[in-house]
Amino acid sequence: MIDLKFMIHMKQIIILLVLMTQSVAAQNSGNKVSEAEQKHVDRNTNPQAILAELRADLSGLQAEFTQYELLENNQKSDINTGQVYMQSPAQFRWQYQQPVEQLIVADGENVWIYDEDLEQVTVKIQDNQLNPIYVIINDEMSQQHYELKHESHNDGTDWVSLTPKQPNDEVKTVWLAVADNLVKQIKVENQFEQTMVFEFNDIKRNPEFTEGLFQFVPPEGVDVIRAMNQNPTE
Template sequence: MNMLRKTMHAVMMGAVISVPVMSYPVFAAAASEQQATAALVRQLSGIKSLSADFEQTTKVSDGSKPAQKKGLSAQHMNQTFKGVMKVARPGKFYWETTTPAKQTIVTTGKTVWIYDPDLQQAVRQQLDEQVANTPALLLSGNADQIMQSYRITQPDAAKTYYTLYPKRDGAFQSLTISFGVNKAPSLMILQDSLGQTTTVRFNNVKVNSAIAAATFNFTPPKGTDIIDQ
C-alpha cells in the first residue's frame, strides 16, 4: 500500500488517524454520554446525502519516531491531499483524492474498492464488521450502528462537536467531529496509537442534494490488476 493510499485510508478504513489534545474552556459544561449520543444522532439524522470538497493533512506528534516508521514517511507529513467526497445513506460512500495524485475509495455498503490509476491497481474488500467500525460509519451508516460502535462524548453541551471512542479495539483511538452550517460536518480530527494526527476539513458542503446512483458503482478499467483482500 503506497503512501497516498495510507493517508486516504485514514477516513475510510481508520488506518492512520489521530486526535490532538484539544483545550476547552473551564466553564464549558460537558453533556452526559446519553445526552451526547442523543445530540449526535439528531445531528446526523437529517443527513440523507452529502457531498463536499476535502483537504486532509497528517502529522506526527513530537518525539513519535516509531510512528514515522510504521505510518507515513517524513516527506508525506504535513502534505495536504485534496479531493471530493460523496455520501448517500445507507452505506454508500465515495472518496476521491485529486491532488497531489489520484486515488478513489468507493463502496455501496457491501464491497469496498480502492483504486489507484497510476498503479493500474484496484484492491477489493468485503465490508465486514471490522471495516464497518470506521470513521466512514458516521457519515454513511445509521444511528444504531454508531451507538453500538462508539462511546460518544460532547465536551461542551452548547457546541456541536463530539469526541468518539471505539468500544472495540481498532485502528484508531478517538475521533472528533465538528458540525457547521446546515448541520453539516465541517471538520474531522482522528488519533491513533502511533502519534499520528489526521485532520480533514470539508468545504462547499451540500446536504441532501441529488447524487447519481452510478457514483457508487465501480468497474475496474480494462487492464487493472485486481487484488482481493
C-alpha cells in the same frame, strides 16, 4: 510497496467510514431522540442530541475535502484535496484530485481502490459487522460500543469525542466538529498517537446523485488485487 500502499488506503477508508456513519445515518436508526425530548435537552452538553440533529432527514452528502496528518508542532503533513460523495446507508465515492489522482468507491458490498498511475485496483469486502465503526449509525449500538462525550462548544461549533469501549487497532479516539448540523471537521487519533484530519467545505445536504456514481467497474487491462484472500461480491 503494494502492501504498504494498501495499508495506507485501509486506514483512510476506516476514517471515511466514521464520517459516513455519523453524517449519513440509516432512516431506521434505533432510539432516536424525538423533537419533544430534544426541547428538554441541553444540546450544548448532550452528544446524543447533537448527533440526533445531525442525522435528521439526512440521506446523502457532497463536499470538498482537505486531508492531512497533524504533527506534534501543529504542522500539516501529506496534504491531499478532492471531492467526497456519500449516500445512506453505506455508499461513498472518495475522489483524490491533488497532488495525485486516486479513487475509492464503496458500493455497499465491496470497497474499490483505484490507482491509475499503478494501473491497479484493490478490492475488499465491505463488511459492516466486522468494523465497529459502522455501529455508530444506530444509537443503541453506538452507546453499547463507544463512549460519547461533549468536549466543547465554541463559536457555534460543538466538539464530540467517540472512544471505543474495547481496544481498537486503528482508532483510539475520534473527534467530530459539528456546526449547522453538519460535520465540518474530523480528527482521528490511532494507537500510535498519529492524528489524521479531514476538513470539509462547500457541503451539500441530500444532493441529487448521478446514476452509477457509487458503482465501480475496473478499467480493461488493470490488475485487480483482492485483499487478504477475500473474494469480492459481484
